[in-house]
Amino acid sequence: MIRTAVIIALIVVGCFFLTVGTVGLLRLPNVYNRMHATSKPTTLGTAAIFLAGFVYFGPGNEGLTSLIGIVFLFLTVPTGAHMIARSAERIGVPFLGSVTWPDASVLANDQRDRDERRSADDSDE
């Protein structure tokens, strides 16, 4: 009885966070804001639903797979979001207002790397 209540509560929490993530994806103004809004709440929501699976199937059987799924999500979703943000900055998606990418020296280093790569490509051809 308590187990069923815990499962229901975890599923409700997970659905809430997934809804928050989708609302953020639809309503925020910029790629970077949308990426921030989807990566954290959807990770939390799916982790809550995985926890519901762990409680439902028990620690002996498929529950362990659920725990591995939680660990995997917490490792990979921030990595993917970081790579998307970096690629968006590289192809020149503009920032909002006075926002800057980490700081000016990093930007200068990136620009230098890009120039070096471009000159290397040119010398290849």
Added chain:
Amino acid sequence: MSELVGPAALELTVRAALILVSLLCVLCSYRVIAGPTNPDRVVALDAIATNVVAIAVLFAIQTDRGLFITVSLVLAIIGFIATVAVAKFVIEGEVI
């Protein structure tokens, strides 16, 4: 109270959650289509992949078959690899 929290309530909750998360996938596809830039589409596809992982877990609970937990894990791996590959593709123009 014991009648309130039983297998019937769990069944109802899981079914409602499945419908809700499927609706969220449809709503995310608006961002995939409309856009404005390519990274937006990648972000929306990533959110859809995470939602599909949640759908697989909910389906495992609904049908009482633990195999679908493994399916959700595989879907998570494929979603991560797809996100990384598309991020590299957006920068470089080619992946391999």
